[in-house]
Structures are given as structure tokens and as C-alpha cells.
Amino acid sequence: xxxxxxxxxxxxxxxxxxxxxxxxxxxxxxxxxHLSLDETALSQGELYTIITNKRAxxxxxxxxxxxxxxxxxxxxxxxxxxxxxxxxxVREIILDxxxxxxxxxxxxxxxxxxxxxxxxxxxxxxxxxxxxxVKHRWVAIYKENEQLQKVKKTKERYIP
Numbered sequence: 001x002x003x004x005x006x007x008x009x010x011x012x013x014x015x016x017x018x019x020x021x022x023x024x025x026x027x028x029x030x031x032x033x034h035l036s037l038d039e040t041a042l043s044q045g046e047l048y049t050i051i052t053n054k055r056a057x058x059x060x061x062x063x064x065x066x067x068x069x070x071x072x073x074x075x076x077x078x079x080x081x082x083x084x085x086x087x088x089x090v091r092e093i094i095l096d097x098x099x100x101x102x103x104x105x106x107x108x109x110x111x112x113x114x115x116x117x118x119x120x121x122x123x124x125x126x127x128x129x130x131x132x133x134v135k136h137r138w139v140a141i142y143k144e145n146e147q148l149q150k151v152k153k154t155k156e157r158y159i160p
Contacts, residue, residue, distance in 0.1 A: 024067040028082045030056070031064055033091040035109070036117075037101055039070045049075050049104070054094070072100040072107075079108040096120045 034054040041047055049067045056062035065082075067075050079087070090109040095101040097120050105114050144160070151158040 022068065024065065024078045025063075026065045026067075026078065026081060027063055028086050030061045031082065031086045031089060032056075033089060035064060035090050035093045035112070037093055037095040037105055038117075039096075039098075039101075051079070070098075070100060072103045075104050076107045079104070082108075097124075 030053050032053040032055045036052045036054055037049070038052075039047055039049050046068065047070050049065075049070055051064040051066075052058070052062045053064055065079060067078050069075070087109055088111050090112040092115055093105045093109050093112040094115045094117050095105055097116055102114060105112060147160075148158060
């Protein structure tokens with residue numbers, strides 16, 4: 001049934017994007033003032049860079065572009081195919097902390113403010129707190145060991 005639909009009913013064979021669909025798909029009509037830029041692994045670990053319109057909230061019209069790979073220059077080359085007036089409408093772009101994503105955003109959407117996504121900020125803050133917690137724990141262990149050594153020498157009773 002799927003093959004019947006694909007080969008005869010869907011116009012897939014005449015689809016103008018068919019030649020490059022495995023490498024990239026771009027939907028300039030879906031650009032809005034608030035975009036999100038992220039990479040994801042689809043089936044079999046293939047990495048893709050995805051640009052979505054935040055206003056569409058994951059529904060119809062959300063996908064602006066999906067491009068195979070995460071290297072900045074090939075992605076920039078594909079996104080520059082979107083007309084400049086459309087790209088200049090972007091006011092804000094949410095992305096992770098990767099330099100390649102910042103490079104893509106600044107080259108393709110120069111008027112957009114770059115905002116680091118909350119997930120990556122939280123992750124970084126939690127890692128920093130964990131480092132502090134571990135350092136304080138080692139200081140406490142060191143002090144306790146010093147007290148134990150002192151008590152052993154004086155043969156007093158240890159009270160933590």
C-alpha cells in the first residue's frame with residue numbers, strides 16, 4: 001500500500017526537491033521572527049541540523065530547513081539560498097553553545113539576537129554546582145582525617 005501511494009498517487013516521482021532531499025530541504029515560506037537552530041541524530045546516527053519556526057510550536061509550518069551534517073560552511077551555503085529579505089526578518093534565534101551554531105546564526109541571520117537555549121545553560125550551571133560540591137566534600141574529608149589523626153595521637157575520644 002505504501003509503495004502504491006509513493007509510486008502512483010503522491011507525485012513523489014515529479015517532486016522537484018527529490019534530487020537533494022537526502023542532503024537538505026528548505027522551506028523559506030516558514031521563516032518567522034523567532035527561530036530555533038539545533039542538531040539532532042535521526043535514524044542510524046545520521047546527524048542533521050534543523051531550523052524551526054518557534055511560533056508554529058512544532059505543528060504545520062514549523063520546519064524551515066533540515067540539512068544533513070553539522071559542519072558550519074555547508075549549512076551556511078544551503079541557508080544562503082533563502083532570499084536575504086526573508087533571512088533579515090529573523091529577530092531572535094535560539095541555539096546551543098556550539099561555536100558552529102553561533103557561526104551559522106551570525107552568517108545567515110545577521111540581524112537576529114542569539115539566545116542560548118535553557119537546557120544548555122541549566123546543564124552548565126548544574127555541572128558547576130557539582131564541581132563546587134565535590135571540592136567542598138574533599139575539604140570536609142581532609143579536615144575530618146586531620147581530626148582523626150589528632151585524636152589518635154592524644155588518645156582522646158573522637159566526636160565528629
